[in-house]
Each structure stands twice: as C-alpha cells, then as structure tokens.
Amino acid sequence: MKLALFDLDHTLLPIDSDFEWGQFLVRVGAVDAAGYQRRNEAFFVQYQAGVLDPVEYLEFALGTLASFPRDQFEALYAQYMAEVIAPAIRPQALALVRRHLDAGDLVAIITATNHVITAPIARLFGVEHHIAAMPEFDADGRLTGRLAGTPTSGPGKVVHMHAWLDRLGLPFAGFDTSHFYSDSHNDIPLLSVVSHPVATNPSAALASHAHAQGWPLLHLFND
Numbered sequence: 001m002k003l004a005l006f007d008l009d010h011t012l013l014p015i016d017s018d019f020e021w022g023q024f025l026v027r028v029g030a031v032d033a034a035g036y037q038r039r040n041e042a043f044f045v046q047y048q049a050g051v052l053d054p055v056e057y058l059e060f061a062l063g064t065l066a067s068f069p070r071d072q073f074e075a076l077y078a079q080y081m082a083e084v085i086a087p088a089i090r091p092q093a094l095a096l097v098r099r100h101l102d103a104g105d106l107v108a109i110i111t112a113t114n115h116v117i118t119a120p121i122a123r124l125f126g127v128e129h130h131i132a133a134m135p136e137f138d139a140d141g142r143l144t145g146r147l148a149g150t151p152t153s154g155p156g157k158v159v160h161m162h163a164w165l166d167r168l169g170l171p172f173a174g175f176d177t178s179h180f181y182s183d184s185h186n187d188i189p190l191l192s193v194v195s196h197p198v199a200t201n202p203s204a205a206l207a208s209h210a211h212a213q214g215w216p217l218l219h220l221f222n223d
Helices: 017-027 033-049 054-066 070-088 091-102 115-124 155-168 185-191 204-213
Strands: 002-006 106-114 129-137 143-148 177-182 196-200
Touching: 002 091, 017 033, 017 054, 017 070, 017 106, 017 115, 033 054, 054 106, 054 115, 054 129, 054 143, 070 115, 091 106, 106 115, 106 155, 115 129, 129 155, 155 185, 177 185, 185 204, 196 204
Parallel strands: 002 106, 002 177, 106 129, 177 196
Antiparallel strands: 129 143
C-alpha cells in the first residue's frame, strides 16, 4: 500500500485559501474592511513566521463564518470559488495529484485551514479524503464560531493523520511508502515521519531544512 498526503495552501494552490477568503470578504464589502483586514493580515504574518496561535486564528475565521446566514454564506462562497479558487488551480498541481490517484495510492489533503473553506477545494482536485480543522456546530446544525477538537497544524497533522488512518483500519506502519508534499516549515513534524517528504514550493525556512535533510524540492508554480 502507498500513501500520498498533500498540504493545500501554497502547495497545491499558489495562494492561501483562508487568507484570500478574508481578502475576498473585504473586497465585496461583506465585513468591516479596516478592522477585518488588519486582523487577517496580522494573523498571516504570524503564520509565515511560525508563531501563529492556531486556535485563536481558527476561532477568528470560524466566528466570521458563523456570522453569515446560511444563504448569504453559500452565495458568497460560490462567488469566491468562481473568482478566486478556480482561476488559481494549475494543471501541474492537478496532474501531480492525479498521478498518485491513478497509481492506486490512498490520497488525502491535510490542511490547517478549516473544513468549511477547504472541503469543496479538495473535491475540485478529485480527492475524497480531506483532513482539516473542524468547526463546532450547535444542535440545529449551525456554526458556533468555535473549533471542535484540536487544530490540524504542526504536530497536530501527525495526530490527525493517525486518527484518520485508524478510522479506516489502515495503520500508518502498514504502508510500503508514504509521501507528503508541503511548502511550510510548520509541517516539518509530518514531513519527518513519512518515507518520502517533498518540500513543495518551499518557504525559505523549509528549503533550508530540506537541503540539510537531503529531501527533494519540487517547484510547481515556476511558470
């Protein structure tokens, strides 16, 4: 058996889907522009520096999602997918995922971004299995704005990967090979446990670590 895991933002997409969702909301006037953009950009800088508090950020993002009535959110999200996500999907990223799917590998996208924003994006890549930060819902199925469980970031990706495989009845040790493609130094914990880590469109910090470890580098978006 073979396993292929993919980060999403700046790995399969040349953008950060969560940050761009925030920018989109500002652009269309769905949120208070000055206050929201200031917080969104500050969180993004913290993420790039590796000092982001994932729970604080996720509950900021999920709180924003929870503030929209369902019909309004669905209309906004459809517009976002059409205007931001669809144009950002590149054939070379689709081909990389397709190569693993066609080989019969078990494929999953594992992202620190929340499930609401990223599940439809995973489907665009043809990936059934999708591991992301899970929002909390109330008894009526409405978002509460809070995170359910633990974040899927840093070491949390390793924990969530094992939990997902356990639910499938497929222990990680049973795979002959395991790939993980990521751009971020925040993903070094999971990159370090797979048999084939691939620094994909890597940040400077990850590129330096990958060189030191002898990991391959892949640049998908050099066109």
